[in-house]
Amino acid sequence: NAGVTQTPKFQVLKTGQSMTLQCAQDMNHEYMSWYRQDPGMGLRLIHYSVGAGITDQGEVPNGYNVSRSTTEDFPLRLLSAAPSQTSVYFCASRFDRASYEQYFGPGTRLTVT
């Protein structure tokens, strides 16, 4: 199993550009989520999905969109990038919404200039 994979590893955007961060898992996990990591702030939840076709907002959803058309994929879209979105983004999955242990991808480091 590859676990949770994310692409790209690094990205530089100009303010106002849009892009999609890709996330895929091959563990047949129902629950997937996106976090951003900023210094001293820990990991903050952006959006999550409890299953294909179902998504919801987390703690810091503004400026991001998600969709979940398949169990495996959970892309995160930045609609109009802003410097405040400079961060490291992690995708995570777990078996279902009742489970605790999450599996994280390697992260995408995004810089918005």
Place this chain on the structure above:
Amino acid sequence: DQQVKQNSPSLSVQEGRISILNCDYTNSMFDYFLWYKKYPAEGPTFLISISSIKDKNEDGRFTVFLNKSAKHLSLHIVPSQPGDSAVYFCAASVWDNAGNMLTFGGGTRLMVKP
């Protein structure tokens, strides 16, 4: 207002000694706690967890202690090894309509010196 806080951003320990990482929380509804370890350029990986009905859980060199009355969690690493150098995040879980929702602390960078 952060519900889970790790007040020490960094900790330096000599190899072979004990490392103690601390975590405080404010929400008494948290019922499960986890520690994650993160190396540079990698995603966090699960390390150890504890249910709120217990006060201690041990796994090899790693022990997590929970003091519910103080709303305090700690991770002990004995003996510390250079390979333990990483950022450690504590996380707390509470059940809501969407399932178990995790809240993470800000992380503590542990450096174990040879």
